[in-house]
Amino acid sequence: MLHAKLFFNCLTCKFLFLFFLAEGPVLLVLKWHLGSLMETSFLICLMQNIKMEFTIEHTWDDLPVSHKPVTIGLKSYDGGLLMVVNAPFFNDPPAPLGEPGKPFRNLWDYEVVEAFFLNDRTEQYLEVELCPHGQHLLLLLSGKRRVWKEELPLEFEVTRMETKWEGKAHLPWNYFPPCTNKFNAFAIHGSGDQRKYEALHPVPRCELQEGQKPDFHRLEFFKELNLKRLMGEDWKQPESDIWESHAN
Known part of the structure; x- marks a missing residue:
């Protein structure tokens, strides 16, 4: 079964979909603008909450x-x-x-x-x-x-x-x-x-x-x-x- 959570980062204008599969979590990132220090920090924070x-x-x-x-x-x-x-x-x-x-x-x-x-x-x-x-x-x-x-x-x-x-x-x-x-x-x-x-x-x-x-x-x-x-x-x-x- 597939479960998904949708995140929107208004500062970098992008959506992040976090999918949970039977084998474990998979992160899919759809970008509207290329990275910045804030974007990198946001992704690191998100990855630290995957388990x-x-x-x-x-x-x-x-x-x-x-x-x-x-x-x-x-x-x-x-x-x-x-x-x-x-x-x-x-x-x-x-x-x-x-x-x-x-x-x-x-x-x-x-x-x-x-x-x-x-x-x-x-x-x-x-x-x-x-x-x-x-x-x-x-x-x-x-x-x-x-x-x-x-x-x-x-x-x-x-x-x-x-x-x-x-x-x-x-x-x-x-x-x-x-x-x-x-x-x-x-x-x-x-x-x-x-x-x-x-x-x-x-x-x-x-x-x-x-x-x-x-x-x-x-x-x-x-x-x-x-x-x-x-x-x-x-x-x-x-x-x-x-x-x-x-x-x-």
Whole structure:
């Protein structure tokens, strides 16, 4: 389904149509006059308000979740992406013992929402783990499960209520592997045999094997992430000195 919003900038005499497709937002600009500094600022402001939104509606093995689903939004923000999580708050397991706002090892053993940003050719990826109690964990991996850098600093804010929480994380481009083009996201909560593992792009039922366990590093099930839909068709992903140092 196609939705459109129409904007008119009276200062530069042009219409802007913002189309929302199933795959993400697309910006079409019809110009009456060529650009100016004000026009450029206007477009930058508009692009910063475009976002991608993903909803985690299935368990890792492709069954429907039994609660209001977790959503993850991505938008352009100050030299990187702003990742916004809206999720139910289960408070199970209890909060990690680490200080809120700081990295916490093995955060995946707690209540978390995770996002993975992948270059599927090199199998280099960024793993982002966010906890409703304020802790976080960022890992850089080169090859499946092969962590080479972890506990990266992160600007992360949490607003927590009785039954839901919102987290905002500022992810600098420096953390993203070159040519990021695939994505998956996950949510975990619960304890013991009530532990729940949920996935944006789950393992299809036809691919399941007897006795199979949840595995968030099944890179073959990640799906396309076209960041130009957020940043504009002329955008090129900034180089990362962190990843460049690893290559050398």
